[in-house]
């Protein structure tokens with residue numbers, strides 16, 4: 001087991017009567033980069049501020065190595081926080097901003113000059129020493145803020161949406177720079193973001209928060225490919241949702257034939273399902289689209305749906321189709337455009353299909369498929385397992 005550097009032990013935080021964080025447990029290894037990901041208001045910043053010491057928990061403890069820092073003020077925790085707004089001193093130069101924390105710690109001018117110049121070198125700011133923040137680009141300001149944070153040689157770096165004020169192109173570059181520097185310095189980092197792709201490409205581990213709790217934590221590819229709940233699946237881009245009749249049958253999950261889907265079975269693969277109805281989720285790019293022939297039996301692995309194209313657009317790369325499947329609308333990407341009105345099959349391979357117990361009260365899609373000819377329904381029922 002790698003050495004734990006930051007331990008968040010059963011932390012709960014409330015603002016007045018509102019419980020914002022509820023029993024958060026997280027151990028972060030030395031040198032690990034963890035992204036806290038979640039929708040707006042889920043408590044990401046509150047957790048970061050609690051780690052930093054700007055918010056006090058009702059219960060639980062924060063430890064850095066073996067030190068309990070729960071009641072220590074922010075400047076005694078060995079952490080540095082970089083904000084979205086940079087919070088640079090406008091009247092100070094780049095060098096003075098970077099050296100600010102060291103000056104507060106009464107380090108000698110020679111020491112400060114050495115660290116500042118090292119930070120400028122590391123962050124590509126050499127030559128900009130004498131400039132004021134107003135004379136810098138957004139990306140450069142962000143690097144100064146990072147330099148100021150790293151200059152005090154913190155044990156833990158906390159980043160609160162540090163790239164959200166940058167335009168898309170610069171964001172990609174700064175993202176890469178921060179990650180490279182973090183790995184080079186081996187600094188334990190907690191990064192708050194609501195940008196899924198940013199979390200995926202930067203983090204060793206993603207922690208998804210929902211309603212003040214950890215919904216799932218794991219390596220980016222694990223959270224992306226094996227979401228444990230429908231919430232995580234949807235948050236990680238599997239926004240297509242269908243409620244289907246079915247359930248577990250030994251080591252397989254059996255999906256019963258419905259008005260718009262063939263019966264099929266997929267490996268259970270360790271999934272725990274108890275309900276009689278399933279919530280199926282998948283990404284637009286995880287499905288394939290084919291024209292439906294009126295007489296043909298559709299054979300294939302995975303879930304096969306019969307639907308009609310309602311709309312098509314070109315966001316770039318692939319064509320995005322809105323497909324009506326029974327009473328539901330889903331999004332499906334394809335390399336070629338399919339015209340509205342076309343009858344299609346949508347196929348989702350078993351490993352791209354996320355299945356969960358449907359929430360109580362949800363029913364299978366109630367409407368028969370509007371375009372399904374009588375023989376189409378038979379075709380679907382006769383489809384192979």
Ligand SMILES: Nc1ncnc2c1ncn2[C@@H]1O[C@H](COP(=O)(O)OP(=O)(O)OP(=O)(O)O)[C@@H](O)[C@H]1O
Nearest residue numbers: 015016020038039040041042043044045046047194
């Ligand atoms: N100082 C405060 N007093 C009262 N309520 C607060 C305070 N700070 C945050 N909250 C509330 O706590 C909840 C969580 O806020 P938080 O800023 O942690 O969310 P977040 O996940 O970081 O959101 P965002 O992505 O929008 O920044 C929100 O409902 C917010 O309104």
